[in-house]
Each structure stands twice: as C-alpha cells, then as structure tokens.
C-alpha cells in the first residue's frame with residue numbers, strides 16, 4: 001500500500017528540517033576558469049530542486065560536487081550533515097542518459113535490481129536459505145520500485161525493446177532501490193518526447209511527496225517540471241540564482257543572468273512564458289541539438305507544442 005504523502009518541510013524560504021543538502025557560497029573552477037560561484041541553497045527532505053541553465057555552464061559539475069567527485073574552489077557543501085561523498089547509499093545518482101542497444105536482452109527488472117547489487121543479474125542460482133531470504137527481500141524491493149514508477153507492464157521485457165520513456169522509468173527505479181534520501185538525476189528528461197517529459201516529471205514529483213526523497217535534477221527545459229518544483233538553481237555565465245521558481249524565473253533575474261533582455265510573462269491559465277532573449281550561442285554546444293531542436297533562454301529544447309519549431313521564434317517557451 002502506498003504511504004501517505006510526505007510534504008516537503010517548507011515551500012520556499014529556509015527549510016524547517018535539517019537540510020538534506022546545503023551549499024554556502026559554493027563555486028567550482030575547471031581548467032583554471034570559474035564555472036559558477038556564489039551558489040547558496042538549502043534543500044529539505046522531500047523537496048524537488050532543478051538545476052537549470054545552458055549547455056556547458058556547469059550543471060552536471062554541480063551534481064559531481066554534491067557527489068564529492070569535484071572539489072569546490074569556494075564555499076562549502078554539506079550532504080546529509082556530512083562531507084560530500086560520505087553518505088554512501090543514502091544518496092542515489094542517475095548519470096546522464098545512455099541509450100541501450102536495441103538488441104540487449106537483459107530484462108528491465110534485472111536493470112532495476114542492479115541498483116541493489118551492482119552487476120548481478122539473470123536467473124538466481126540455488127542458494128542456502130539465509131541467502132534465499134535476502135533474495136526474496138530484494139525481489140520485494142525491486143517490485144516495489146517497479147510499481148512506484150509504473151513499470152510493471154514492461155519490467156520483464158528486454159530493456160533494449162523498451163521505449164526511451166520506459167527505459168528512463170526503469171533507471172529511476174534502479175536509483176530508488178536502496179531508498180536514498182537524496183536522489184541526483186542528470187537530465188532524466190533528455191531525449192524524451194513532450195508527453196513523456198511531462199509524465200516522468202510528474203513521477204519524480206510524486207516520488208518526492210510520497211517517498212520523502214529530496215530530488216536534485218539537471219534539466220534543460222523548465223516547462224515540464226515547473227508545476228512540481230520547490231526550488232531552482234539557475235546557472236548562467238552572468239552568475240547563479242537560487243530560490244523558488246517564482247523568485248528565480250523572473251524577467252529581472254533572467255535578464256541579469258543572460259546579460260540581455262528576457263521577459264517572463266504569466267498567462268491567464270497560470271503558465272509562464274519566456275519571451276525574447278536571443279540564444280546565447282557561446283553557452284550552447286550542439287551536444288543535444290539533434291534530438292532537441294532550438295533552446296530557450298533557460299536552455300529549453302523547444303517551445304511547448306511546437307516540437308519542430310524553427311530556431312528564431314521569439315516566444316520561446318510556455319511553462320505551466
């Protein structure tokens with residue numbers, strides 16, 4: 001049975017509970033240049049935070065700093081009360097997406113189980129009873145997370161025959177297997193079509209609420225996630241901004257970050273629309289462009305409802 005929703009400790013402002021993740025004046029240097037600096041953030045249990053910004057600005061590097069894989073040049077980061085890299089299985093991580101070979105025969109369920117036991121998969125061998133009990137407990141947990149992400153219908157299919165959205169749900173289930181308190185997701189919506197982006201974003205929001213997991217996720221398009229977000233870290237060449245979406249996704253803040261006029265409008269049905277703001281070509285690589293098309297000032301792949309929209313449209317994005 002599903003646990004009752006666990007609300008985040010606060011919506012905006014400082015979290016009431018001890019933060020799962022805290023950054024104070026954090027900054028990183030790579031190859032002798034400062035990627036970003038002045039990042040201040042406190043994430044409470046069950047909160048959903050997005051790291052937004054254009055290609056190459058250092059979003060993945062921020063996740064790596066939280067994982068303890070990249071030292072800070074400035075400030076501090078605390079993860080679950082300790083130094084980054086010391087919280088073990090209390091932190092889950094889904095790296096940037098890699099596609100599976102269509103011929104790969106490993107079942108989705110076995111991919112999920114790898115979140116528990118690394119690279120052990122396939123038909124379980126006959127084991128002594130104490131190991132058998134562990135196997136059964138593991139199988140229960142694997143089924144729980146498969147149910148949680150709604151993958152029951154295809155979990156026994158070869159992973160190579162699952163769609164991109166199905167594969168992404170299974171990978172999120174894998175990252176949830178060990179019941180992390182903090183889940184770091186690097187562009188989990190990348191390469192998904194718009195309905196799947198919305199569905200996976202809703203799933204992640206539900207995981208925050210129902211499981212009490214704090215999620216920090218790198219994204220290019222704020223559009224599909226905005227309605228689920230508690231906090232935003234916005235990185236750009238002009239600096240960093242952190243806060244609630246309402247505090248950060250504003251004309252003044254985006255104009256300051258991009259160094260060029262950007263207007264954020266709210267439509268009568270509550271959607272945010274980012275208008276103007278030419279591309280920031282120096283900040284954008286073409287790494288994701290084949291699948292994604294034109295980007296918004298927030299690094300969004302395409303305007304809502306216009307998947308094939310040509311590059312120079314002025315109304316870049318509508319966000320709920």
Ligand SMILES: Nc1ncnc2c1ncn2[C@@H]1O[C@H](COP(=O)(O)OP(=O)(O)OP(=O)(O)O)[C@@H](O)[C@H]1O
Pocket residue numbers: 030031035053054055056057058059060061062285287
């Ligand atoms: N180990 C490294 N050595 C040198 N430069 C690096 C290293 N890792 C990352 N960089 C550089 O740091 C910058 C930030 O990279 P990062 O992957 O964090 O950006 P990003 O915002 O996640 O980009 P994208 O949106 O394209 O995924 C890039 O210019 C990248 O080339």
